Each structure stands twice: as structure tokens, then as C-alpha cells.
């Protein structure tokens with residue numbers, strides 16, 4: 050396989066041993082220390098330089114991927130990709146490269162390709178091809194979670210456990226619990242009486258409370274100002290490291306030997322506390338965790354404690370950060386489009402005349418709200434690049450006829466595909482109506498503004514697609530609806546300066562997960 054998945058130890062240990070043997074030999078030959086250092090330096094320099102030159106030559110001219118267009122620096126080294134990730138622009142760069150080279154396939158690394166074809170989604174992600182070397186970045190602290198689990202058999206066992214946590218009766222209980230957290234959020238916003246609210250922080254607290262409740266029955270009360278806020282901030286410290294370490298698997302391996310940084314230690318301590326508190330709960334709590342700690346019914350396999358802990362961390366990140374970021378961007382775009390807020394209200398008013406919160410069943414039937422959330426997920430989904438798969442031995446041929454050699458890591462990124470004009474015309478415009486009155490689900494011309502809905506992949510596709518999809522969608526719908534029904538969402542204008550929404554909307558960074566700048570909004574009671 051051309052994937053550099055050989056463990057770092059296999060390079061470094063023989064290399065150091067070689068140097069040691071050489072040193073011993075030179076020493077026995079009676080050379081002085083200065084002469085030994087000089088000889089070792091010369092030999093190492095020659096060896097390393099030759100290796101680098103041979104590697105670059107092979108990657109540029111003799112690699113089976115040399116036929117695909119892309120930046121030369123990317124072909125030479127994974128550092129190019131890591132640097133794009135560090136700068137928080139990897140997905141936008143990939144999209145720009147597809148446009149520049151006018152190619153559906155571009156080379157973004159020595160062994161990596163980005164594909165911008167909807168038919169490739171099923172072809173690559175519909176099978177249980179092994180996940181790429183990027184995903185272990187999420188388990189540097191030890192253990193595995195569903196995303197990092199690259200053993201397909203074990204993954205399907207874990208996935209069965211996960212799915213059980215979302216059976217119909219359990220799920221409807223989760224929805225009622227979400228409603229009570231949302232009601233609290235609305236009460237708090239009323240107390241602010243239309244004054245500016247830093248929306249990201251506010252929604253992070255709400256989504257953190259929701260996921261802690263549903264995932265492990267903990268009442269974190271972040272919304273009430275309780276709890277250690279540095280935990281949420283810790284997520285913001287970790288996220289920018291994801292693309293750098295993810296694209297440099299050897300660096301991931303080195304990190305495993307380094308002491309845990311303070312933010313990581315805080316997380317480890319927190320998940321230990323969560324586990325201990327969870328164990329002390331009486332009765333049988335209805336939460337996701339209850340299903341992860343039980344052995345699988347058909348195989349008897351159970352997760353190791355370290356894997357359970359890894360899932361706590363994972364659920365906090367996806368539950369709080371992913372939903373919180375998407376929500377913040379959605380509320381901001383609604384502030385920029387008051388007519389969308391009016392349409393949401395109008396739709397509910399037509400079908401619900403009762404007092405208080407509309408029942409979950411009513412919310413489910415709201416077509417326009419569904420379109421708003423769909424469009425929000427297309428534009429503001431937290432996962433921007435998706436995960437790579439490794440093409441199996443023998444390679445595959447895409448519908449377009451392009452052959453991709455075995456061992457290649459391939460991405461069909463969310464941003465690249467969901468902002469492709471060919472599938473979603475006017476991709477940079479927030480247009481919920483693009484999802485209204487679509488034709489029958491086919492592959493072409495389903496609607497004026499949705500040419501192929503298979504390209505809507507905010508939750509990924511296939512065996513590893515998002516396990517929290519239903520939960521995330523319902524949570525987004527409930528929160529958006531409740532807030533819009535209670536408040537007019539407006540921007541904060543400082544000294545009569547209109548808020549530059551486009552500037553803010555464009556300032557997001559993409560670190561595999563999207564990160565956004567702070568934004569103040571006003572929630573003016575209606």
C-alpha cells in the first residue's frame with residue numbers, strides 16, 4: 050500500500066540502531082570524538098538527502114497518482130495538506146483547485162485525492178472500505194470511538210449497540226428532554242430582554258447541557274452558568290489541531306508518547322468524573338451510554354472502559370460543538386433574512402393554535418422548517434471535509450471512467466460537493482425554498498436549485514455515516530422553531546454601523562470541523 054501507515058517506531062528504531070552500530074564501529078577504529086561526529090553527520094546527511102530526493106522524484110514522476118492534477122507541493126509531502134488545515138482553509142482550497150484545474154479529481158497529497166463527483170459517494174463510502182489514516186487523530190488520548198474504529202467487524206458490533214440507543218420509545222424521551230432544555234434557553238433569552246447575546250457561547254452551553262443529559266444523564270447546568278466552562282473552551286483548543294495531526298500520521302504517533310497537555314488532562318479528568326457519577330446513578334437511566342456499556346447481544350463483545358471514555362469525549366465534541374456551531378450560523382443567517390423567520394412562524398401558525406410549545410409530532414410535519422434545516426446543514430454543517438477511505442487492492446473505476454489505484458486515500462468532502470454549482474445552483478445563497486416541491490428522487494434535475502440531492506451529505510454516507518443524524522436534525526428544528534416563535538432575531542449594530550454579515554459568514558475556519566468567530570445577536574421578544 051502506498052499509504053505511509055508503517056508505525057514510526059519501525060523507521061526510527063532501526064535508524065537509531067544503525068547510527069549506534071556505526072558509532073561503535075568508528076569508536077573501535079580509534080577515531081577521535083570530533084572525527085566520529087564529522088563522519089556520522091556526513092553519512093546521515095548523504096543518507097537523508099538521497100532519501101528525500103528519491104522520495105520526491107518518485108512522488109512527482111513515478112507515482113500512480115502522478116496523472117492527476119494538483120499542486121506539486123501537495124504531491125511531494127503531507128505537510129502541504131497539514132498546512133492548509135492549519136490555516137483553516139483546506140476544504141475551500143480543495144474546491145478552488147477543482148475549479149482551477151477543471152477536474153473532478155485532484156491530487157491533494159502524495160497518496161491522497163479529492164473527488165468532486167456525486168456518483169463517487171456511493172462507490173467509495175457505500176462499501177466498508179477501510180477508513181483513512183486521518184481518523185486516528187481522534188483517539189490520541191487512547192481507546193477508540195465509532196469514528197476511529199477502523200476494524201470493520203468491531204465497528205459494526207459497536208454500531209449495533211449505538212443504534213439500540215435510538216429506538217423509537219427511547220428517542221421520543223430524548224426529544225422531550227431536549228424540549229425542557231430549549232425552554233430553559235428561551236427563558237434565559239427573555240431575561241436578556243433584547244440585549245446582545247454572544248450567540249456561540251450561549252448555544253454551546255445549551256447543546257452541552259442537551260448532550261450531557263441524553264448521552265450520560267448528567268445535569269451539567271452550563272446554561273445556568275454552572276460547570277467548568279474551560280471544558281467547552283478546551284474543545285476549541287483541540288479542534289484546530291485536528292487537521293495538522295490528522296494529515297501527519299507520524300506526528301500523531303509521536304504525540305502518543307508525549308505527556309497530555311493541560312486541556313487534554315482536563316478532559317480526561319472530566320470523563321473519569323462522568324463515568325464515576327454515571328455508575329453511582331440509581332435505577333436504569335435512559336441514555337445513549339446505557340447501551341454502549343452493555344455487551345452486544347449476538348457476539349457478547351463489550352467495550353473496554355477506555356473505549357467508553359473515548360465515547361464520552363466524542364459525544365461531547367459532536368453533541369456540543371457540532372450542533373452549537375451549526376445553530377449559531379443558522380440563527381445568524383436568519384437574522385440576515387427576516388422573511389425566512391416570518392415564513393417559519395407562518396407555517397406553524399397555520400397548523401398549531403395551542404398555547405406553549407408545539408408537540409414534537411407537529412414540528413416533524415413542518416415542511417418549510419425542514420427545508421430551513423436542510424439548507425442550513427448544506428451550508429453550515431460542522432464537518433467540512435468528511436473522512437477519507439482507502440481504495441482496496443486492485444483499485445476502482447468511477448462512473449466517469451477514472452481509475453483510482455488501490456491504496457489511495459480518497460476524500461469526497463462535504464464543502465466541495467455541497468457547494469458544487471452543478472448539484473446546487475447558487476450554492477453560496479441560503480435558499481430554503483430550493484428544497485420545496487422537488488421532483489421524484491432521481492439523479493438529475495430534481496428541482497431548479499437541487500439538481501441531485503445525493504450530493505447532500507452533511508452527515509456523511511454509508512456504514513460510518515453520522516449516528517446522531519436524527520437527534521441532530523430534531524434538536525436543530527426544535528431550537529430554531531422555538532427561538533423564532535418567541536423572538537425576532539436581529540444583529541447588533543454598534544454606533545449605527547450595520548453588521549457586516551457576509552464578512553462574518555465568510556470568516557469561518559475549517560479545521561475538519563468548522564470553527565466560527567464570535568457573534569452577538571439580539572433576541573427581541575415578540
Ligand code: HEM
Nearest residue numbers: 195196367368430432436507508509513514515516517521
Ligand atoms: C449538526 C450536527 C451533526 C452533523 C452535521 C454530523 C455529521 C457527521 C459526519 C459527517 C460524520 C462522519 C461520517 C463519516 O465518517 O463518513 C459523523 C459521525 C458520527 N456522528 Fe455526527 N454529526 C452531527 C451531530 C452528531 C450528534 C449530536 C451525535 C450524537 C451524539 C452524532 C453522532 C455521530 C456518530 C456516533 C458518528 C460516528 C459514526 C460511525 O463512524 O459509525 N453526531 N457525524
